[in-house]
Amino acid sequence: MGAGISTDAIDTSLVRRLIAAQFPQWADLPVARVESAGTANAMFRLGEDMAVRLPRVEGAAGDVEKEQQWLPRLAPSLPVAVPVPLVKGMPDGDYPWPWAVYRWLNGETPVAGHIADPGQLAKDLAEFVAALRRIDPEGGPDSYRSEPLAARDTTTRAAIGELREVVDADAATAVWEAALGAPAWPGPAVWIHADLQPGNVLIADGRLSAVIDFGCLGLGDPAVDLIAAWYVLPAQARGVFRSALERDDAAWERGRGWALSIALDELRYYRETNPVMATIARRVIHGVLNDADHDANPAPDPHHGHGHGG
Incomplete structure (x- = not known):
């Protein structure tokens, strides 16, 4: 990952200096930090209509170029807004990496237990994932999570x-061994966001309004984007998400394995340093294991013989 910069070092005064030096037409606009539990980038609001995002770690610096190259191409095919960059800033003085200015995207990140219409959000997320997958993968880079489970x-x-x-x-x-035992994705790699977590999803007026932070973007197994079922959605909406995507058992097992693996890694890494990320990881692990337990021990159906197919 390389060396990082502390949150305190990337502050509003640094952003003002960078803007004044490289984009003086915006030098008089107000700058305000956007609070986030994310660890790869620092975000600031610039005026009313723009956002400045600066990598905090060397590993995220390459994502700036990737987003500059690919998001303008992908955006027209997607059903919700994505952060199309306006300009790219360059390293300058005490800030060592490329950075970028984007249009501000309205919305709030979903909070567990406070999603007004989980079923609608599940359908919206499924529509986004399906649309991304349909885009021609020609020339696309490997996703950050392109490896097999x-x-x-x-x-x-x-x-x-x-x-x-x-x-x-x-x-x-x-659960992990069941995921490893699932048949592999048989098709070619497709476009995946690969990090559909609450902090990377925006909701406005009860609907998915934007998907942000495409640092993991690239080509891979479409099952990776099924992590949204456990990271973003409550249990009662996961079936809606799965049905809308028509994912088979093998894909669902792999997706559950991805969610578990990522959450375990995050809990191990963040449990003492980032309470928000650690809480999300614990909730994902609980949801994955609870789902698996229900799959293994389904409740008796009081209407057995009168159910519907699917």
Whole structure:
């Protein structure tokens, strides 16, 4: 990942200096920090209509160029707004990496337990994922999460071991092994966002209004984007999401494995340093294991023999 810059070092005065030096036409606009639990970038509002995003770690600096290249091409095919960059800023003095200015996108990030219409959000997310997948992948880069699940086996099992005191290790191992045993994606790699977490989704007027932070964007297994089922949606809306995408059992198992693996890694990394990220990771792990338990031990159907197919 490389060296990082502390949150305190990337402040409004730094942003004002960068803007004044490189884009003086905006030098008089107000600058305000946008609070976020994200760790890769710092975000600031510039005036009413723009946002400035500066990488905080070297590994995120390359994402600026990727978004500059690909988001303008992908945006016209997507059903909701994405952060199309206006200009790219350059390293300058005490700030070492490229950075960018985007149009401001209105909306709020979803909060667990406070989503007004989870079913509608599930349909909107499914529409976004499906639209992204349909875009011609020619020339696209590999996603940050383009590897097969099996490549994550060692680190995922290590995380389960380290978190044994806070995670049901036997249940997590069973879910992980079921995901590893699922048939692999048989098709060519497709466009995936690969990080559909609450902080990267915006809702306005009860509907999905934007998807942001495409740092993990690229080509990979479409099952990776199924992590939204556990990261963003409550349990009662996951079936709506799955049905709208027509995902088969194998894809769902792989998606659940991805959600578990990512959340375990995040909990291990952030549990002492980032309470928001750690809380989300715990909720995802609980949801994944609870879903798997229900799948293995379904409740008896009081209307057995009168159900519907699907």
